[in-house]
Amino acid sequence: MKTLTKSALLIAGMSLAACSNGTLFGSGGGIGGSGNGAFGANGGVGVSALDPASVGYFNETVGNKILFDVDQSTLNASGRSILDGQVAWLRANPAFIAVIEGHADEQGTREYNLALGARRSNAVREYLVSQGIAGTRLRTLTYGKERPIAACSTESCYAQNRRAVTILSGSGTS
Amino acid sequence: MRQFIGAILFAASATLGCIAPSTSMAQPLRLEITDGVIEPLPFALPTFISETSNAGEMAQQISGLVADDLRGTGLFRQIQPEAFISQISAFGAPVQYPDWRAINAQALITGAVSVSGNGRVTVKFRLYDVFTGSELGQGLQFVGTTDGWRRIAHKVADEVYARITGEGPYFDSRVVFVGETGPKENRAKRLGIMDFDGANVQYLTDSSAIVLAPRFSPDGERVLYTSYETGFPRIYVLDVGRVSRRALDVPDGSMSFAPRFAPDGRTVVFSLTTGGNTDLYTLDVRTNARTRLTSTPAIETAPSYSPDGRSIVFESDRSGSPQLYIMPATGGEARRISTGAGRYGTPVWSPKGDLIAFTKQNRGRFHIGVMRTDGSEERLLTASFLDEGPTWSPNGRVIMFTRETQGANGAPALYSVDISGRNLAKVRTQTAASDPSWSPLQR
Structure with missing residues (x-):
């Protein structure tokens, strides 16, 4: 059991490292891509970038993504907890700025979902500002239903798509 | 894009005929579009006459598209040419109404296409109300360029649609x-x-x-x-x-x-x-x-x-x-x-x-x-x-x-x-x- 866990950790770490070039640092511009985050189905085994000041660490360990209920833009406890981590990280790394993307699932019209995504990104921004992050470091962006991360048409995908993603940019030299 | 649209100059109002539209239509050809079930109105559209030797293919294409537009509304049904008793041999020839009535055509659309040396297409058409034996509206001609032939066909179909339904048209859009x-x-x-x-x-x-x-x-x-x-x-x-x-x-x-x-x-x-x-x-x-x-x-x-x-x-x-x-x-x-x-x-x-x-x-x-x-x-x-x-x-x-x-x-x-x-x-x-x-x- 112990060895199994270890090897699973190793494999997970390798696969993460393999994709980290594209995923962890590729979206540094913040605008072009929607942040997918590398924190995925790794069976609860914690794997993270080593440098706590890295974008990779923020995306995987702090968590760059929070989820919302259907049609909602209010933050739930789990979302607030992730955002508290983002607050701490942003305080410790003041050279970074962020664009907060708001997304919706495909249930709903294009226009309404754009407005809903804007609500979600703003809810995140307001929370971060309320915890002391300068508003000038945070910009909001809505993609509506234009950039799902999960393509299926069932609730399991919809739940992943109703999200706000904090996309960092900046030199990182703090 | 601009050139494409601008190059097509229609002489839409240049009416052809000297024949005034019939004013004595007892039962004018009219399709009332209601919300009830509509029986599609049967029409005959013999392939438009090619009046210049180089216009045959264009006449085929334009006739086909006019028919496509009308059929596509779900309001009209095209009678297949194999059923025709009469043929239209010349655009100005008198219409043998009984031959069209016999195959149950309610509307007859005839047309002629000519293509000039400098690539201008002229399309003439007439619409006949077969059951009353009269022309519905006046003949019209449209002039455009060969690469704009689809617009000309849509214009013809628009005229036919508007005259029969009394509604505004929409094909040339x-x-x-x-x-x-x-x-x-x-x-x-x-x-x-x-x-x-x-x-x-x-x-x-x-x-x-x-x-x-x-x-x-x-x-x-x-x-x-x-x-x-x-x-x-x-x-x-x-x-x-x-x-x-x-x-x-x-x-x-x-x-x-x-x-x-x-x-x-x-x-x-x-x-x-x-x-x-x-x-x-x-x-x-x-x-x-x-x-x-x-x-x-x-x-x-x-x-x-x-x-x-x-x-x-x-x-x-x-x-x-x-x-x-x-x-x-x-x-x-x-x-x-x-x-x-x-x-x-x-x-x-x-x-x-x-x-x-x-x-x-x-x-x-x-x-x-x-x-x-x-x-x-x-x-x-x-x-x-x-x-x-x-x-x-x-x-x-x-x-x-x-x-x-x-x-x-x-x-x-x-x-x-x-x-x-x-x-x-x-x-x-x-x-x-x-x-x-x-x-x-x-x-």
Whole structure:
């Protein structure tokens, strides 16, 4: 059991490292891509970038993504907890700025979902500002239903798509 | 683009005949379009006569497209040429009405095509009411270029449709839309423009940035749309002829989308998001004067003007779920018009002013529907996993919309449906497509 866990950790770490070039640092511009985050189905085994000041660490360990209920833009406890981590990280790394993307699932019209995504990104921004992050470091962006991360048409995908993603940019030299 | 449209000069009013239209029609040929079941009206359309030796292929193509347009409405049925007793040997030859009556043709369309040495096409046509044995309206001729032959055919079909139904026509019109390629998670989108039947596609943008929901100006010469080319959603206005565009003047740091022109062609109503809240504004595109129309913490979006420019129908979730409201074009008190179960969105005022088309989401299904402007007489025309974004044909008889299939391989396509709910048809496009906007009738 112990060895199994270890090897699973190793494999997970390798696969993460393999994709980290594209995923962890590729979206540094913040605008072009929607942040997918590398924190995925790794069976609860914690794997993270080593440098706590890295974008990779923020995306995987702090968590760059929070989820919302259907049609909602209010933050739930789990979302607030992730955002508290983002607050701490942003305080410790003041050279970074962020664009907060708001997304919706495909249930709903294009226009309404754009407005809903804007609500979600703003809810995140307001929370971060309320915890002391300068508003000038945070910009909001809505993609509506234009950039799902999960393509299926069932609730399991919809739940992943109703999200706000904090996309960092900046030199990182703090 | 400009050259293409501009090069086609129609002598539409150059009437041909010396024969006055019959005024003694006992039972004039007339198809009343009602909401009841319609028996398609049978017509005969012998291949147009080629009057110059080089016009044979063009005559075939134009005759075929006129027939396609009429059949495509679901209101007409074409009688196959094999059934013809009479042949039309010359455009001016007398019509043998009994021969056409015998095969049950109610309408007979005859025509002739000539092509001049410099590539100009002349198409003449006449429409006959077979049962009363008289011509319906006067013969007409259209002149255009060989590469614009489809427009000439659409013009002929428009005349036939209008004379028989008494409704305005819609075949000589265009549709601007979003062409889509690539996987669902990273769809590439670009603006396209095409004839209403999917022919003559041209792309107006590349797919380097997401583009959404193009909307024609009242004169059909400009298109409003939303693009992510700065990284954030922002409204642009594109001159279709020059394929040049400029951004609408909006505050820094805001996001703007869902634009539509007012009937004056100068005012744009749109959604502007600041601080997470989406409200409706207007912008005068000449002076850049901006006016705020709504100030609620709710989402206000998808605005559409009444044809007289005095009112705006829009979508708001101020009641707790998205519903339809109408307010004065200058803002002010809004009254809710949607009262049925479910969520309502993307309302669009009909060209005649009598109906509102909308998207409805109810119990996991999407519908395109119409209702009167007071919200009464709601009728759902379609049902599927995802139907949205209706746009009206120039005559208000047909609605085009986006239908998206479900699942990881789901993709959108354009469909049209008669406002009676009949004649649902997929519009031919080269790639997946969404967000159609129907132009006014071309001149």
